[in-house]
Amino acid sequence: MRRCFIFIFFLVFATSSWAQPKLATITFIDGSLYEGFADITQKLNIEFRLNLDEEPDTFDGFDVKRISFNEKPYEVFEYIFIDKKPELLIVLSEGELVAYAKYIESFSTQKTERQLANEDYINAPKSGSYSTSFNGQNIRIGGPYSLKISHYYIKKKGSDSVEDLKMVLRKKRKEYFGNCSGLMKKLKSKEYIAQDIKKIADYYNDFCTEL
Secondary structure (H helix, E strand, C coil): CHHHHHHHHHHHHHHHHCCCCEEEEEEECCCCEEEEEEEECCCCCEEEECCCCCCCEEECCCCEEEEEECCCCCCEEEEEEECCEEEEEEEEECCCEEEEEEECCCCCCCCCHHHHHHHHHHHCCCCCCEEEEECCEEEEECCCCCCCEEEEEEEECCCCCCEEHHHHHHHCHHHHHCCCHHHHHHHHCCCCCHHHHHHHHHHHHHHCCCC
């Protein structure tokens, strides 16, 4: 019985250790695009190879602009310079208004079993928490050890810089959303708050831009 347990343990460990990189499209700073296989490392660099039998090259935000994973859940990430430092952000909505988020938990696709187990614990139902949906995922808000999102960012299409959404809602709401009366009403009534960043961006892109 013990031998069977040990065999299963090493099988699971080997499967998690040998998980293959995901099919992805990488966009470099110079605009060139390549399709291949990629991972996001623990340091939030990009490991990329054209074929699985090649050794990967490692890139960071000084080399890469964007990476799109072509397998479920089809996530898109961009390096955005914040305080002169490249930060890897997940893209939540795209259009005239682009929305991003940076989670406290790592975006790495090379997480250890311990990290994954800890995230499962963080996301588990807690006393005093409630469930909501964000980017197609169920998220727990409130209660001890609940999942938190560190920052939300937005930018207008074509801009090279992002702004913290919470600051925009406090001081620049009219500048960003003044041409969208329906969205302004939702923001004023608190129907949409900063945590609803995807809804805010989707509403603006769907109803408040020229087709």
